[in-house]
Amino acid sequence: MPAKRVRLLMMNAALGPLDYRVPDGVEVNAGAVVVVPLGPRQVLGIVWEEDRLPAERIDDSRLRPLIGVCDVPPIKAELRRLIEWCADYYCAPMASVARMVIASSAALRGAATMTEYRLTGGMPERMTAKREQALAALEGEQASLRELAGMADVSEAVLRGLVNQGALEPVAVDCDRPYPQARADYAVPELSPQQAEVAARLVAATSGGGFAPFLLDGVTGSGKTETYCEAIASALEHGKQVLVLLPEIALTEAFLRRFEERFGAAPVQWHSSLKATERRRAWRAIAAGTAQVVVGARSALFLPYARLGLIVVDEAHEISFKQDDGVRYNARDVAVMRARFERIPVVLASATPALESLAMADSGVYERLVLPSRFGGAQLPDIQLVDLTEEPPERGEWIAPPLRRALFQRLEKGEQSLLFLNRRGYAPLTLCRDCGHRLQCPNCSAWMVEHRFSARLACHHCGHEMPPPKACPECGAADSLVPCGPGVERIADEVAKILPDARVTVATSDTLNSPERAAQFVAEAEHGAIDVIVGTQLVTKGFHFPELTLVGVIDADLGLEGGDLRAAERTYQQIAQVAGRAGRGAKPGEVLIQTRHPDAPVIAALAAGDRDAFYAAETEARRHAHAPPFGRWAAIIVSSEDEAEARMAANRIGDTRPRLPDLQIYGPAPAPLALLRGRYRFRLLVNARRSAQLQQTIRKWLSEVQHPPGVRVGIDIDPYNFV
Known part of the structure; x- marks a missing residue:
């Protein structure tokens, strides 16, 4: 008999799990994304297993009914386990992790169409220079008016005029139209003997299935991309989806071109520069299993792949895979855990692997594949x-x-x-040669950086910008400000x-x-x-x-x-x-x-x-200091808009620190960047032996300390940023 009540993981971290009634005639399974009432509002939740998400038991008669079930596949059990693991390991609310999975609210609304425009071949009654420019630039193009205006470098008003004149026509387009399909045999490259040997091992793991973590350790220019592309080809032949994580958006275009040359079609992209319609289309294609290969930034790791068969983390040593706010996760490590839950291979590719990855390979947890020389001699x-x-x-x-x-x-x-x-920029510091005053960000304890290309002073921490002053703001001396460094x-x-x-x-x-x-x-x-x-x-x-x-x-x-x-x-x-x-x-x-x-x-x-x-x-230095991979670090960051309040809260945490033999706690002390985005910051650094129950200890420790509403306490497990 279908369940008459369900337990939901809510998308609001302030809410615990909530139970709702399932209306008659509605069947809801674990992982379904549903809409429910919460007070006067309608909010999202994910149906979860009751035994994995404890909550206060409320009598059936008091339960409010579900409003509806979203027209998307349920979140798979493997991804639900990853959400649980990330929340536990990184000391983050499960809701915050789940929001990275439901990364496009528009994708939950079901099938939809949008209007795009294309040239008709007709000419307007009155030709202007801008209209002529648009007609020349948009030959063969089809997109929204805003996108076409960007392509032609004209205003949208110019294009609306062409629509009224019949030179542009609207076209209804399916928002979820399928992506071009990649072919494993489109342009098979000739590999070197070293590449072929490594590729054969990756192909065997991909076609065989099962969790298999690899460290692809190849010198720069050794052809790591061409090598792991053979594993991608194997996944495509077996109808599996592939995720390739890149550390920078700037690298995406070069990868897209190389991928299209190899497989005949571009992969699906996922990064912060996508428009809402592009995110919706990508999310639904990934969830439906029609997106074959996804290339993206670290957030692509949490998307609801229907048939994931391989994960590749390129430039796996890069620190940009570590998120420094919100859920402070390391995509390299989470990729390995997702592969473990999905029971698939994962490839960490780098010419300069992280010390932690090398230690995992040396201990036999990862299989190390080496490309010791450059391709082509x-x-x-x-x-x-x-x-x-x-x-x-x-x-x-x-x-x-x-x-x-x-x-x-x-x-x-x-x-x-x-x-x-x-x-970045022209000079990291600007000072007055007369009085020595240094231009500092009003929101951060950081110097303003001169950018001459944009004729601005900018803070690289909070984004504050200002024009360079004509005179020193401290002593008033004109033309006395000089760049340093x-x-x-x-x-x-x-x-x-x-x-x-x-x-x-x-x-x-x-x-x-x-x-x-x-x-x-x-x-x-x-x-x-x-x-x-x-x-x-x-x-x-x-x-x-x-x-x-x-x-x-x-x-x-x-x-x-x-x-x-x-x-x-x-x-x-x-x-x-x-x-x-x-x-x-x-x-x-x-x-x-x-x-x-x-x-x-x-x-x-x-x-x-x-x-x-x-x-x-x-x-050896890390071993002596009990630093990763031989020990663990965690940072506790206390902040407030009131410096005294932040200091008192940090001291209160420091005073209640646990006294354990396998834990060393340093601080609290002002953070190197003591003021960030208008908030004063204090830090404690925890150094734990491998034997320590680090997350459990920190959660228990901090749960017993109460703070004023203006104080925020952040936990960073395995920190990379120490400012």
Whole structure:
């Protein structure tokens, strides 16, 4: 007999599980997404197993009835178990995790159509320059008026005029129209013997099914993408869906093109730049099982795949897979857990794997697959150090003489160069030369960063922007504000002075802030329209430019500063990755690393090309400190708009800390970024042995401490951000 009452996981974290009555004639199964009354409102819930979601038992006669069941497949048991695991492991409300699954409210509304427009071939009675421009640009295009206006670079009013004149006609389009289908045999590549051996293992795991975690450890340029694409082909042949996670939207366009060349159709995208209609279409296709391959950012991990058969995490070492607000999860680790619940293979691909991933491979939990050499006979670049204490740049400049000479030589040969500095903008600090005042963000304890391209000062933490003041706001002195230190825009200016004929492009999240801009940058670089790229960490991964033969690291010591407990590993990964952009084609590559500390272990390991020695030393340091993977970290972040209130709350938490032999608790102390978005912040850092019941201890500890309404307490398990 169908259930007459159901227990729901509500989408509001403030609500616990609630029971509702199932109306006569309605059948509801676990995982169904339903609409229910809550006071005067209608809200969403997911039907859950009663024994897995305890709640107060209410008499049947007091239950309110369901309003309706959404026209989408039920959330599968495997995904419900992942929601439970994430909430438990990351100390987050289950509702917050579930909201990432129900990521498109429009997708729940059932079948729908939308109106798009296309040219009819007719001409308007009166032609204007803008109408002529639109007609020329929109040949063969069909989209909404807003999208067409963007394509033609005209206003929507111009297009509405063309509709009234009969030159554009409306077309009703199914919102859930199917995506083009990829073919496993469309363009099968010729693999090297190393690639073929690794691909065969991945194909066997994909076709055989079952949980199988792999660490695909291949040097830059070894063809990891082509190798795991064979596993994707196997999944397609078996009617399974595939998820490929990428760390940056900017990498998506390059991957889409390579995928389409291999499989004959583009994959389905999922990232923050999608319009609501695109999110709806993708979500419903994923839930229905018609979306074959999904490529997306970390949030794509929680989508309701109907027949998931393989997960690939590309550039798996990247810290951008760690979410720093809301549910503070690491997509790399959650991908492994989703594969475990779904009983499918998962591939973590990287040239510089995280220490935790290497430890899992060494212990036999992950199967390690190695691609030790570059594809097609290309050689790894020659790496040299430039000691800035012996060969410093000219005063007020940042490029040392050896790197200058190398830039000249590459330009004369018609080859490309890449300069890496992980600092956006023109200068990280602006101060008054008269009184020493430093321009600081009004909402954060951070300096305002000058951006000359946009003629603005910006805070990179809260997004606050302002025009550069004409005079010092402290002493009133005119023309006294000077930039201090270099950002990528300043380096680009210096390159323009050194090489006035060079075509210079700045590549950062500011300039490549959409898939379209990223695609334009890749096309220009591949067609030789750029001589020198100046970029941040965005260019350290995923890009393949055959004519790029020189990489210059402006400040290798930058990442070693501050309180980042993973600083050495992160610095090694970034520089090794950016070095890997050089010499990926037939021409040999060269890497020049500018540093003031050539004897630092991480710098020496980079110069020697000895990754194993660096990882061995870093492993021993972590073991001694009981740091991951030999111990656990957790951060507790206390914040309030009132500094005294935040301090008192943090002290209260600190005073009630548990005294356990396998737990060390440091703090509370003001966070390095003590003011963020108008909130004062204090931190406690927990260092736990592997034997500790970390999450259980933290939940019990914090549940016993009461705070004023203005205080927020966040928990970050396995933190990567220590500011």
